[in-house]
Amino acid sequence: MYNGRTLVHERTLNKQLLVVFGKKYSQSSKIMAVEDNDSQVVLTHPSNPETSVTILKYGANVISWKNKGTELLWLSEGAKLDGSKPVRGGIPLVFPVFGKQKNESHPTFPLPQHGFARNSTWEFLGQTTANPPTVQFALSPEQVSSESLQLWGKGKYDFTLILTISLEEEKLTTSIEVENPGAEEFEFNWLFHTYFRVPDITDTLVNNLIDQKCFDQLLAEEYVEKSPVVSFHEEFDRVYKKVDTSKIFQIIEFGKVLVNVERVNLPDAVVWNPWIKKSDGMADFLPKTGYLNMVCVEPGHVSDFVTLKKGEKWSGSQVLTVGGEIKVQTNIY
Ligand code: TA6
Numbered sequence: 001m002y003n004g005r006t007l008v009h010e011r012t013l014n015k016q017l018l019v020v021f022g023k024k025y026s027q028s029s030k031i032m033a034v035e036d037n038d039s040q041v042v043l044t045h046p047s048n049p050e051t052s053v054t055i056l057k058y059g060a061n062v063i064s065w066k067n068k069g070t071e072l073l074w075l076s077e078g079a080k081l082d083g084s085k086p087v088r089g090g091i092p093l094v095f096p097v098f099g100k101q102k103n104e105s106h107p108t109f110p111l112p113q114h115g116f117a118r119n120s121t122w123e124f125l126g127q128t129t130a131n132p133p134t135v136q137f138a139l140s141p142e143q144v145s146s147e148s149l150q151l152w153g154k155g156k157y158d159f160t161l162i163l164t165i166s167l168e169e170e171k172l173t174t175s176i177e178v179e180n181p182g183a184e185e186f187e188f189n190w191l192f193h194t195y196f197r198v199p200d201i202t203d204t205l206v207n208n209l210i211d212q213k214c215f216d217q218l219l220a221e222e223y224v225e226k227s228p229v230v231s232f233h234e235e236f237d238r239v240y241k242k243v244d245t246s247k248i249f250q251i252i253e254f255g256k257v258l259v260n261v262e263r264v265n266l267p268d269a270v271v272w273n274p275w276i277k278k279s280d281g282m283a284d285f286l287p288k289t290g291y292l293n294m295v296c297v298e299p300g301h302v303s304d305f306v307t308l309k310k311g312e313k314w315s316g317s318q319v320l321t322v323g324g325e326i327k328v329q330t331n332i333y
Contacts, residue, residue: 067170209230
């Protein structure tokens with residue numbers, strides 16, 4: 001049972017779930033594999049205390065991922081971590097709508113941009129495996145404000161989201177499962193709005209997007225990406241649509257791969273850098289030069305909606321790995 005609700009996949013949870021009682025679960029006297037610090041949960045890899053992730057229960061946002069001491073995510077110095085507004089940075093979770101719905105007749109129309117998952121406090125379910133340290137969080141109507149629930153189909157939808165976060169050496173996997181335990185069919189978008197930290201955006205490239213159809217949110221037009229690698233010298237906001245999940249997006253700095261972004265069952269990816277003017281317009285985007293040190297590469301299902309009938313489940317994952325060789329998966333003309 002979770003929150004007094006019988007989860008369709010409770011058997012899985014029972015089998016795997018080692019509930020983390022109290023504040024700390026220690027694998028050894030030296031390293032705490034999982035620490036529950038009330039508002040945050042910290043995973044530390046047993047092989048290296050410098051490899052860790054920190055998850056804020058508000059929004060179940062991964063606000064830090066350190067690999068051997070190197071921080072790989074960008075978090076604004078102005079990010080609100082007190083639940084007063086969605087966190088600017090880390091891995092915000094976008095559900096049930098990406099962006100702002102423009103179709104007035106769609107059930108997600110009244111919702112704020114990017115929906116309510118990122119500004120709700122998720123339930124920490126506990127640890128499922130000790131090595132690699134893996135934890136789960138859940139979101140259901142019980143965790144969402146009644147105001148937000150009313151904005152989506154007038155509160156008639158029932159849902160259970162289970163987020164699984166697993167930390168391995170050189171790898172972070174975040175998986176989402178969306179379940180419809182209710183009578184009403186609903187449709188939704190999902191997106192991991194991942195903010196990656198880069199040394200200098202003007203030296204940063206993202207590859208393997210060539211020949212992919214994209215919607216340019218700035219030009220409000222669709223075209224096929226013709227750049228073998230995309231670079232950044234102004235505001236950049238493109239939704240790459242139905243990209244085969246064999247394509248691995250690599251964030252490359254001076255010919256060195258920083259992070260590889262792989263997707264499981266997530267057909268789309270948004271690439272975004274706000275640049276100067278957009279950053280200036282976001283009060284919580286600090287420092288104002290921060291656009292030079294971040295790029296968002298955001299795996300999701302946003303180019304259309306996923307539909308779930310009663311009892312159905314859907315799942316998707318982003319798999320982030322550090323370093324490795326540059327893999328060109330395209331025909332360079
Ligand atoms: O993912 C890109 C995007 O949709 C941009 O258009 C920009 O709005 C960004 O998300 C940030 O949105 P937020 O609501 O977090 O300010």
